Amino acid sequence: MTLATIAGHEVHVDDEGFMTEYEEWDDGLAKQLAINIGIDLTERHLDAIRFLREDYLAVGETPTLRRVTAVGGIPTKELFQLFPKKPAKKMAYVAGLPKPVGCV
Amino acid sequence: MKNLLVLGAGTAGTTLVNKLRPLLAEDEWSITVVDQSSEHHYQPGYLFIPFGGYTPADVVKPQAGFIPDGVTRIEGTIDEVIPPQNQVKLVDGTILDYDQLVIATGTSPRPDQTPGLDGPEWGKSIHTFYTLEGATRLRAALDEFEGGRILVHVTEMPIKCPVAPLEFAFLAESYFREREMRDRVELIYVTPLDGAFTKPVASKLLGNMLDERKIGLEADFYIERVDNEKRTVVSFDEREISFDLLVTVPLNMGADFVARSGLGNELNHVPVDHGNFLSKDWNNIFAIGDAADLPTSKAGSVAHFAVDIFIDNFLPHIRGEEMPMKFDGHANCFVESGDGKALLLDFNYEVQPLPGKYPVPVVGPFSLLEETAVNHYGKLMFKWMYWNALLPGRKIPLPALMSMAGKKEADES
Numbered sequence: 301m302t303l304a305t306i307a308g309h310e311v312h313v314d315d316e317g318f319m320t321e322y323e324e325w326d327d328g329l330a331k332q333l334a335i336n337i338g339i340d341l342t343e344r345h346l347d348a349i350r351f352l353r354e355d356y357l358a359v360g361e362t363p364t365l366r367r368v369t370a371v372g373g374i375p376t377k378e379l380f381q382l383f384p385k386k387p388a389k390k391m392a393y394v395a396g397l398p399k400p401v402g403c404v
Numbered sequence: 405m406k407n408l409l410v411l412g413a414g415t416a417g418t419t420l421v422n423k424l425r426p427l428l429a430e431d432e433w434s435i436t437v438v439d440q441s442s443e444h445h446y447q448p449g450y451l452f453i454p455f456g457g458y459t460p461a462d463v464v465k466p467q468a469g470f471i472p473d474g475v476t477r478i479e480g481t482i483d484e485v486i487p488p489q490n491q492v493k494l495v496d497g498t499i500l501d502y503d504q505l506v507i508a509t510g511t512s513p514r515p516d517q518t519p520g521l522d523g524p525e526w527g528k529s530i531h532t533f534y535t536l537e538g539a540t541r542l543r544a545a546l547d548e549f550e551g552g553r554i555l556v557h558v559t560e561m562p563i564k565c566p567v568a569p570l571e572f573a574f575l576a577e578s579y580f581r582e583r584e585m586r587d588r589v590e591l592i593y594v595t596p597l598d599g600a601f602t603k604p605v606a607s608k609l610l611g612n613m614l615d616e617r618k619i620g621l622e623a624d625f626y627i628e629r630v631d632n633e634k635r636t637v638v639s640f641d642e643r644e645i646s647f648d649l650l651v652t653v654p655l656n657m658g659a660d661f662v663a664r665s666g667l668g669n670e671l672n673h674v675p676v677d678h679g680n681f682l683s684k685d686w687n688n689i690f691a692i693g694d695a696a697d698l699p700t701s702k703a704g705s706v707a708h709f710a711v712d713i714f715i716d717n718f719l720p721h722i723r724g725e726e727m728p729m730k731f732d733g734h735a736n737c738f739v740e741s742g743d744g745k746a747l748l749l750d751f752n753y754e755v756q757p758l759p760g761k762y763p764v765p766v767v768g769p770f771s772l773l774e775e776t777a778v779n780h781y782g783k784l785m786f787k788w789m790y791w792n793a794l795l796p797g798r799k800i801p802l803p804a805l806m807s808m809a810g811k812k813e814a815d816e817s
Contacts, residue, residue: 367670371670377640379640385641386624
């Protein structure tokens with residue numbers, strides 16, 4: 301775990317750059333994290349991000365793509381448009397949550 | 405008299421009642437197990453059926469023979485669990501009361517959950533080996549296959565026995581080589597993961613094994629639908645891959661009654677404490693084996709290790725004490741790699757599969773993360789162990805918790 305400076309804040313991140321402290325995140329950081337992976341954050345992106353944050357708080361795990369669709373109500377197709385190629389991983393990154401567990 | 409009710413007589417449920425019955429006084433606790441089938445299937449054996457290694461007779465036995473004296477077996481379909489009333493309702497209207505409930509109804513392939521997967525091509529050019537019926541049909545399809553493109557496809561994680569589709573790809577490669585038609589068969593492994601497997605060291609090794617065998621890899625492929633007319637799979641990010649034969653692992657979901665009872669997550673798996681399998685909502689409901697939402701493999705080995713932990717915890721639990729044992733997610737899986745060889749993986753929630761020897765450090769006889777013939781014989785021998793030792797609840801000298809002894813830290817670079 302290392303310290304990184306994002307949008308003027310010092311935050312803890314893992315070796316892949318995922319934030320590790322839930323409380324260190326805010327909307328401003330999300331904007332910069334999104335830019336880091338080539339995404340211009342819109343309100344619709346933020347709907348997904350907010351669901352991830354709330355669900356993580358309730359369940360204690362980063363939700364899967366299926367869960368964001370089934371429980372968060374955002375169609376999978378749209379998630380792929382908002383966060384191209386690897387939506388589950390990219391959403392977690394922007395939301396300041398651990399990388400989703402690769403279930404084995 | 406108190407009632408322990410176990411839903412499901414698969415690997416977890418059967419092992420559990422066999423181990424628990426001698427530990428609970430028969431005049432204090434009754435044990436009842438409910439299952440919708442009269443058969444017990446050795447599910448790891450399905451993999452060998454398409455290649456003619458096993459026949460259905462190798463993998464099916466009557467369930468009743470594995471349920472011990474002193475345990476009541478009910479054949480029936482579960483309609484609903486009603487936790488506030490401590491009752492389970494069966495479809496035929498029967499009401500079963502419980503003091504403690506264990507949900508062990510596993511997880512099942514659900515082709516109906518992907519548009520087009522169970523369409524007109526299902527059973528023709530689209531197959532699965534995740535059911536006995538499917539594996540049997542696939543045997544004929546492979547027999548008749550004259551060449552073309554085969555996709556070995558995983559819909560979404562988690563699935564039962566997550567290495568099985570890789571094993572299928574390796575065995576298919578070997579099978580077509582033996583039939584001297586490998587040059588006419590293109591094999592592609594299509595997965596929603598970003599590599600061959602989930603854990604870095606094993607993923608790299610298994611990825612190399614695909615390369616060596618000239619099996620293509622299409623990663624990050626999250627399927628949206630199957631086009632039956634064009635015979636293609638289409639992903640949410642609009643990649644489209646054609647096939648002559650699609651061997652798929654459909655979405656795996658827990659039983660529908662779990663959802664009806666309000667006990668499941670979005671895949672009908674029961675959220676439980678990962679250390680002791682107790683429901684997050686109810687203090688007298690457990691879920692064990694594939695039915696639970698544990699972040700480890702859905703596999704018989706996990707069910708076996710988990711039952712050992714459960715047994716040590718259950719007696720203190722019914723006395724109202726703290727449960728002393730905590731499961732670590734221990735799993736091990738043999739991975740058939742073709743040509744009479746196999747690898748062995750051993751891991752848990754925290755520690756990924758690493759090279760070394762198992763179960764005895766240095767000595768083995770099994771080699772971790774390495775292809776050997778001994779591992780292959782281990783896998784074949786396991787069928788005997790399963791029927792004769794594991795299900796009847798006999799002591800198997802494999803510790804429930806994972807050990808680092810005998811393992812080598814791997815270089816991840």
